[in-house]
Amino acid sequence: MSNSYFQDQKFSNVDFKDKLLLKGEYDGCQFLNCDFSSTNLSHFRFLDCEFINCNLALAKTEKTAFIEVKFSGCKILGVRFDSCESLGLDFSFENCQLASSSFYKLKIKKTIFSNCNLQHVDFGSADLSATTFENCDLGHAIFENSILEKADFTTAYNFSIDPENNKLKKARFSTNGLPGLLGKYDIVVE
Numbered sequence: 001m002s003n004s005y006f007q008d009q010k011f012s013n014v015d016f017k018d019k020l021l022l023k024g025e026y027d028g029c030q031f032l033n034c035d036f037s038s039t040n041l042s043h044f045r046f047l048d049c050e051f052i053n054c055n056l057a058l059a060k061t062e063k064t065a066f067i068e069v070k071f072s073g074c075k076i077l078g079v080r081f082d083s084c085e086s087l088g089l090d091f092s093f094e095n096c097q098l099a100s101s102s103f104y105k106l107k108i109k110k111t112i113f114s115n116c117n118l119q120h121v122d123f124g125s126a127d128l129s130a131t132t133f134e135n136c137d138l139g140h141a142i143f144e145n146s147i148l149e150k151a152d153f154t155t156a157y158n159f160s161i162d163p164e165n166n167k168l169k170k171a172r173f174s175t176n177g178l179p180g181l182l183g184k185y186d187i188v189v190e
Contacts, residue, residue, distance in 0.1 A: 012033060030050045067088045099120055138159035
């Protein structure tokens with residue numbers, strides 16, 4: 001049985017826990033106020049799609065393709081983006097709750113996170129070169145062996161990044177971010 005193809009369609013106020021989303025490729029589609037929580041999106045392909053005010057908490061994303069996808073106002077708690085199809089992976093997040101999600105070992109250069117809750121997110125060994133963390137809460141986020149070159153943390157807060165265990169060349173920080181860089185030294189910055 002072949003997968004379905006959907007182009008330029010709008011899905012509004014659909015609870016996909018009750019109504020199954022057909023497996024396939026979604027191109028240029030918009031999902032508005034939809035509930036995908038705990039659903040299986042594995043092996044789906046989303047190209048140039050928008051998810052607006054959707055709940056994707058604990059959705060399964062094994063080999064899911066997200067190519068030029070925008071998430072806005074979404075609840076995306078505990079999602080394993082590190083299990084997605086890595087080829088062509090390209091997304092942005094605005095006003096999203098991404099707590100406890102994982103981007104472990106992903107190459108997601110130039111990704112934009114704007115006004116997002118990124119608490120307890122795993123960015124370990126990820127390539128986040130030139131990524132923007134605009135006004136994001138990075139409390140307890142994991143940065144271990146991450147590539148953060150040219151990343152912008154100037155308005156991010158609550159982060160803890162060890163400069164000795166991450167690549168930070170030309171990364172941008174504000175003076176308010178110094179405690180997040182010097183935390184392991186137990187230095188008080190006033």
